[in-house]
Amino acid sequence: MNITLFTKIEKPTVKEVIDYLKNHFNRVNVYYGPRNDPFPPTAFDESPDILISYLSPWIIPLKVLSNTKLYNINFHPAPPEYPGTGCFNFAIYNGEKVYGATAHLMEEKVDTGEIIGVKRFQLLESDSVYSLSIKTYGYMLSLFYEVIDYIMINKKIPDTKERWSRKPYTRKDLENLCKINADMKKKEIKKRVRATYYPGMPGPYINIYSHKFEYNPQR
Secondary structure, rough: EEEEEOOOOOOOOOHHHHHHHHOOOOOEEEEEEOOOOOHHHHHHHOOOEEEEEEEOOOEEEEEEEEOOOOOEEEHHHHHOOOOOOHHHHHHHHHHOEEEEEEEEEEEOOOOOEOOOOOOOOOOOOOOHHHHHHHHHHHHHHHHHHHHHHHHHHHOOOOOOOOOOOOOOOOHHHHHHHEEEEEOOOOOHHHHHHHHHHHOOOOOEEOOOOEEEEOOOOOO
């Protein structure tokens, strides 16, 4: 069985995913790169049995998905309540007590396909965006093992009763969450800072006379 994997090589658990696939399948082609890289053109020539998106920097084009013989599977670092981007951020902002990771079949529209696996865990009041992301990657790796093992043993995908509960969050939604203004109450500002600050990444900010000032507790 042949596998095509799209991923970000620097993300936690990615090495384990690659090693596991190469240990169990005849041929594994891996495509990886940063988010702003163009989609690899040679991927259009692939015709794998299973295509896997695991923290992929790209939205997989429909033409590529159509070439897959069996299943196009995405591992999403959020539960079905949080499709799209900025999932860690919105879950923390909304005060969720439970979070998770989702495995689903891919459609042309992001995070809309049939859900084939979910793994949930507790989201703590002390969790930051960083700590939640690291915890999620660990649970997502466990979900990856479960789903791939199930397919290898049963020759079919798992069946669940899970459904997406809303339309996917967008990058514009996340950008709006990062915005802070002087009219906000102290509690709201603290919520937004906790929900959007991630070391080394763009996060909460305020605009003053067309100048953008970003929150940085390390300075």
